[in-house]
Amino acid sequence: MCLIDTHTHIYDNQFSLDRNETVQRALDAGVKMMLLPNVDASTIAPMLELHEQCPDCTRVMMGLQPEEVKEDYKEVLSTMEKELECGIYVGVGEVGLDFYWDVTYEKPQLDAFETQLDWAKQLHLPLSIHCRNAFDKMVKILEKKQDGNLRGIMHCFTGTEEEAKVYLELGFHLGLGGVTTYKNCGVKDYLPNLPLDRIVLETDAPYLSPVPCRGKRNEPAFLVYTAHRIAEIFQMPLEDLATATTTNVNALFRF
Numbered sequence: 001m002c003l004i005d006t007h008t009h010i011y012d013n014q015f016s017l018d019r020n021e022t023v024q025r026a027l028d029a030g031v032k033m034m035l036l037p038n039v040d041a042s043t044i045a046p047m048l049e050l051h052e053q054c055p056d057c058t059r060v061m062m063g064l065q066p067e068e069v070k071e072d073y074k075e076v077l078s079t080m081e082k083e084l085e086c087g088i089y090v091g092v093g094e095v096g097l098d099f100y101w102d103v104t105y106e107k108p109q110l111d112a113f114e115t116q117l118d119w120a121k122q123l124h125l126p127l128s129i130h131c132r133n134a135f136d137k138m139v140k141i142l143e144k145k146q147d148g149n150l151r152g153i154m155h156c157f158t159g160t161e162e163e164a165k166v167y168l169e170l171g172f173h174l175g176l177g178g179v180t181t182y183k184n185c186g187v188k189d190y191l192p193n194l195p196l197d198r199i200v201l202e203t204d205a206p207y208l209s210p211v212p213c214r215g216k217r218n219e220p221a222f223l224v225y226t227a228h229r230i231a232e233i234f235q236m237p238l239e240d241l242a243t244a245t246t247t248n249v250n251a252l253f254r255f
């Protein structure tokens with residue numbers, strides 16, 4: 001079996017004591033590839049270090065996560081833009097909008113997001129997009145920017161069927177993670193109505209562990225639980241779901 005974790009932060013210091021073992025457990029579980037989205041200026045070095053240690057099973061993305069957009073965001077973005085020139089990055093992420101905790105940096109978030117959407121277009125790279133409490137503004141920006149050249153993943157998608165369809169119509173894939181395994185998550189009710197060729201899997205480790213590991217530190221090996229649940233929802237064998245979602249990632253990222 002071959003699964004791809006399209007969004008994992010295992011360079012985070014929550015893995016400093018067992019990072020190598022974490023990677024090994026992922027490989028043993030069938031998670032053969034892990035895509036690493038950046039968060040802020042401080043995460044670039046540890047992310048690249050992990051990629052150097054595990055060049056075969058990791059790929060790196062570059063971007064400024066919306067919750068980390070602060071006063072200095074323009075400087076941070078210029079560092080990241082230079083970093084993207086080296087050509088090792090397979091995507092722009094994680095980027096997006098997050099107005100869950102506060103809206104102090106709403107304007108800078110919108111500006112940073114638009115800038116990073118432009119990078120993705122210029123470099124022909126897919127995006128890993130984070131969106132929380134910002135659906136209307138997100139759609140407005142994506143509609144404005146979509147000229148046929150934007151593609152990517154709505155990471156940790158947990159919205160309604162209508163929201164899912166809006167993103168699909170805009171040309172995006174849906175990244176499903178541990179939340180999909182939670183009892184109160186509505187995605188399972190309409191998931192079989194969605195095109196399987198637009199679904200990809202992720203952990204968002206160390207966050208949002210799937211059932212039966214909910215509450216624990218998440219890690220890529222746990223992707224199997226999410227995959228198992230989604231295979232159940234689509235009423236198909238796990239192997240087939242793994243093949244389908246891996247094919248989707250390979251096509252989207254042009255691996």
Ligand SMILES: [Zn+2]
Nearest residue numbers: 007037094204
């Ligand atoms: Zn993330």
